[in-house]
Amino acid sequence: MSAPTAFRRRYGASPLHLLLVLASFALAVYAGLRLFQGDTVGVAVWFVGAALLHDLVLLPLYSLTDRAVQGLFPQGPSDGRLAPRVSVNYVRVPAFVSGVLLLVWWPLVFRQVAHYTAATALPADGFLARWLLITAALFAASAVVLVVRAWRWSRAQRQARNATK
Known part of the structure; x- marks a missing residue:
């Protein structure tokens, strides 16, 4: 079995995929470090606030809206x-x-x-x-x-x- 085939079987994708994923993680880390060089506390509060706003307000809101729309369009078998x-x-x-x-x-x-x-x-x-x-x-x-x-x-x-x- 060749090395690329063994890698693909173990990893599940090509080596190029792994390279791109690692490059995107490196870019995200670089952007995060640059972002935190300014107002670290403000950025952290913004991230936590955004997560809480999404999880406690927006997610229930759009879940209820989605359920209401599903109720308008019943999905019975055709x-x-x-x-x-x-x-x-x-x-x-x-x-x-x-x-x-x-x-x-x-x-x-x-x-x-x-x-x-x-x-x-x-x-x-x-x-x-x-x-x-x-x-x-x-x-x-x-x-x-x-x-x-x-x-x-x-x-x-x-x-x-x-x-x-």
Whole structure:
């Protein structure tokens, strides 16, 4: 057995994968060390606060929201005669992307950055409207995909009924 094959059997992936994982860990350690050179206590408080906010507030909130959406779209078995099951992912995906955009741009969306105009010479207004338009477009695109898939399913069902007659 060759050395790369033995390595792959033991590690589960190629040596290149291990090299990339180690490089990403090295980069994360470097970034962490650079981050902690400034305000170590402030950074630690921010990390702990972010973890607590996520675990105690956000996780229960989006879990309850996900359960509510699942209740709106029951996932019963589709036997071919009933309409296709509607996946909750048609709501999850646009909501997730919209949430990530809001997480990244929230200071501008909620006008919490007074120095933005001074630093960029661009107006700070309009970000809320743009985020809302992007969110609406994401949900609209998801709805279009759902409608197209339902239409294709119903067309296939009609063709199957006509073929059996």
